[in-house]
Amino acid sequence: MDTAPTVELKNISKSFGRTQALNQVSLSIHPGEVVALLGDNGAGKSTLVRVIAGAHAPDSGELLIHGEPQRRWSPRIARLAGIETVYQNKALAERQTIATNVFMGREKTNRFGFIHRNAEREAANKVMRDIGFTSRQFDADSSVGALSGGERQGVAIARALYFDADIILLDEPTNALAISEVDEVLEFVQQIRDRGRSAVFITHNITHAHQISNRFVVMDRGEIVAEYDKEHIELQQLLEEMHGLSRAGRMQS
Numbered sequence: 001m002d003t004a005p006t007v008e009l010k011n012i013s014k015s016f017g018r019t020q021a022l023n024q025v026s027l028s029i030h031p032g033e034v035v036a037l038l039g040d041n042g043a044g045k046s047t048l049v050r051v052i053a054g055a056h057a058p059d060s061g062e063l064l065i066h067g068e069p070q071r072r073w074s075p076r077i078a079r080l081a082g083i084e085t086v087y088q089n090k091a092l093a094e095r096q097t098i099a100t101n102v103f104m105g106r107e108k109t110n111r112f113g114f115i116h117r118n119a120e121r122e123a124a125n126k127v128m129r130d131i132g133f134t135s136r137q138f139d140a141d142s143s144v145g146a147l148s149g150g151e152r153q154g155v156a157i158a159r160a161l162y163f164d165a166d167i168i169l170l171d172e173p174t175n176a177l178a179i180s181e182v183d184e185v186l187e188f189v190q191q192i193r194d195r196g197r198s199a200v201f202i203t204h205n206i207t208h209a210h211q212i213s214n215r216f217v218v219m220d221r222g223e224i225v226a227e228y229d230k231e232h233i234e235l236q237q238l239l240e241e242m243h244g245l246s247r248a249g250r251m252q253s
């Protein structure tokens with residue numbers, strides 16, 4: 001590929017006390033790629049995503065964004081660089097409207113510094129339509145409290161798409177959702193890819209991972225232990241590989 005990776009990690013390590021959550025992890029994510037991050041509990045998946053999002057500073061290693069090494073990295077700088085994160089329990093403000101949630105922390109203001117609610121409402125309606133909220137009874141003025149879990153994840157993803165994020169990090173966004181809601185979230189992720197943006201998608205559900213990702217990266221105790229391209233692995237084979245790795249891990253520990 002001739003363009004620089006959207007995100008590149010080189011030998012990233014991170015410990016919490018005596019726990020080595022990441023051990024010399026190297027990974028590149030290119031535009032248009034959805035990478036599924038797989039592995040057992042405690043493998044280091046969330047820590048990896050938090051390092052990219054600026055929420056954890058690595059102890060060592062290098063982080064490059066669009067080929068540029070980053071020295072000072074924080075959630076704010078990450079967001080300005082086009083990185084958005086959707087956490088499972090991402091606190092949307094339930095009593096607020098969809099529009100307010102989409103623009104929270106980045107309010108549209110007029111030249112007097114007042115929040116431009118009409119502009120926010122119009123923009124929120126447009127992005128909601130764009131990602132397929134058309135057939136529903138909701139608009140930007142609906143309260144988030146009235147949305148299903150899947151639709152809430154949709155609002156978080158809409159926000160990322162509105163601000164035209166280059167890469168969206170999703171940490172188990174489908175956990176604890178009903179099946180129909182899971183399908184909605186998977187469709188949203190599909191759209192990220194269709195728009196040439198990239199995503200890192202953490203899930204324990206191998207079937208979901210296989211459905212929407214181009215690449216599967218498997219972590220075990222802080223290290224990347226396997227990588228597969230979707231073109232080269234069928235779902236059944238991926239399931240077997242994952243079970244095999246999981247069994248091997250348990251026997252060693």
Ligand SMILES: Nc1ncnc2c1ncn2[C@@H]1O[C@H](COP(=O)(O)OP(=O)(O)OP(=O)(O)O)[C@@H](O)[C@H]1O
Nearest residue numbers: 016019020021039040041042043044045046047048
């Ligand atoms: N803030 C923290 N303080 C101390 N230890 C932490 C912290 N965050 C993660 N850890 C530890 O680092 C290791 C990796 O955790 P991490 O949350 O990255 O795993 P994970 O792969 O996301 O697991 P899960 O699938 O259960 O979410 C674990 O041993 C965990 O206990």
Ligand SMILES: [Mg+2]
Nearest residue numbers: 045046047171
């Ligand atoms: Mg996790």
